[in-house]
Amino acid sequence: MNTTTLGALAEPTRLKIVELLSKGPLTVGEVGNRLQLRQPQASKHLKYLHEAGLVEMRPDANRRIFHLRLEPLMELDGWLDSYRKLWEDSFDRLDNYLMELQKSDEQKF
Amino acid sequence: MNTTTLGALAEPTRLKIVELLSKGPLTVGEVGNRLQLRQPQASKHLKYLHEAGLVEMRPDANRRIFHLRLEPLMELDGWLDSYRKLWEDSFDRLDNYLMELQKSDEQKF
DNA sequence: TGTGAATATTCCCGTCAATGAATATTTAGT
DNA sequence: ACTAAATATTCATTGACGGGAATATTCACA
Known part of the structure; x- marks a missing residue:
């Protein structure tokens, strides 16, 4: 088993993000809003999740849409x-x- | 979901211990031998796993036998x-x- | 009570990661 | 080119944690 995945899920905020994205793709700002995060924290956690392979990103003009990787x-x-x-x-x-x-x-x- | 469990599994050595104990209970020393750990490290990781609820302990005279909690x-x-x-x-x-x-x-x- | 085997604990140190604040970057629209 | 919105990055601080070395504890047994 890959400890990278487990490490990414082991942080409460990131786990919430994963659960949130399981319902559908969201932008950075939307993730931040729903989880009461400041924008930089939302960005950082999503970056972490992305590097761990748990999440994919699709740029959409000004924004970036993240969705879960299964x-x-x-x-x-x-x-x-x-x-x-x-x-x-x-x-x-x-x-x-x-x-x-x-x-x-x-x-x- | 409980991030304590995920955190405990997110460390490579502890994950190996869990996989080892899935085959049957072992003493601290046996865990250390099979995973090439020094005794204090084996003790520490097993303590961590125990506090995370992933493992149970049964004292047996001089030794302590650990087994997996499912x-x-x-x-x-x-x-x-x-x-x-x-x-x-x-x-x-x-x-x-x-x-x-x-x-x-x-x-x- | 003394000894050796098994295990636990403590201390030190280096690293990683989470947070907050500030700032930089990118992009669309004008 | 300028601006505002969305997002990313950097920096500093702090706390958790893993490894190593040394020491303490516990237990059976003589």
């Missing part, structure tokens, strides 16, 4: 695959346990 | 849910596009 999130999702198996296994074991419990309960009647 | 990873998985929909949608659109392409190809014959 690839890093897909990679993260892939990384989680092996862990998903782990907790699915434990749910299976819990299921078995509960079914065994029920069996032994039934024997009481 | 809950934070499950939370991360849940956070990814909404994004999964996004790329599944784009795959759907790609499917549609390819099917339209095929249709128009067929018209050539």
Whole structure:
């Protein structure tokens, strides 16, 4: 797994930006407005996200429109695959346990 | 989503520790050996992971056995849910596009 | 109670990154 | 060319964190 992606998401403001952009592309100013950021901070965080590959940019005259890149999130999702198996296994074991419990309960009647 | 989890995973060594512990519990020393860490670094990273809730500890006499906690990873998985929909949608659109392409190809014959 | 093994903690240092303030750059329209 | 709007960059400050080295703690056992 790529720690660059994780590092980019590990900062609260940047995580909010990602969540915001998941609903659609926005300009720097719009990101700043919605998250109550000063303009330079919005620019900086978006630059960081861009360098981390989490975001793409399309210039539009005076402004720059940012939109989310899904690839890093897909990679993260892939990384989680092996862990998903782990907790699915434990749910299976819990299921078995509960079914065994029920069996032994039934024997009481 | 919890940035604590993301922050803990964003450091390469800690990510390796998580991956290592996904295969089973280990002592501090064993973690250090397998990842070529000096003992204090192993201790520190495991402490960090513990405070972030990614790891649990069971004392065993002289030693401490660490094992992975799945809950934070499950939370991360849940956070990814909404994004999964996004790329599944784009795959759907790609499917549609390819099917339209095929249709128009067929018209050539 | 003394010893060795396993682990934790402390201190120092360098680096990175976040913030705020100020300033520079780019672009469209006149 | 000039201006205003949108955005980027620079600079200084501060705090977090990672690595290394040294030391402290804990525990079983004799």
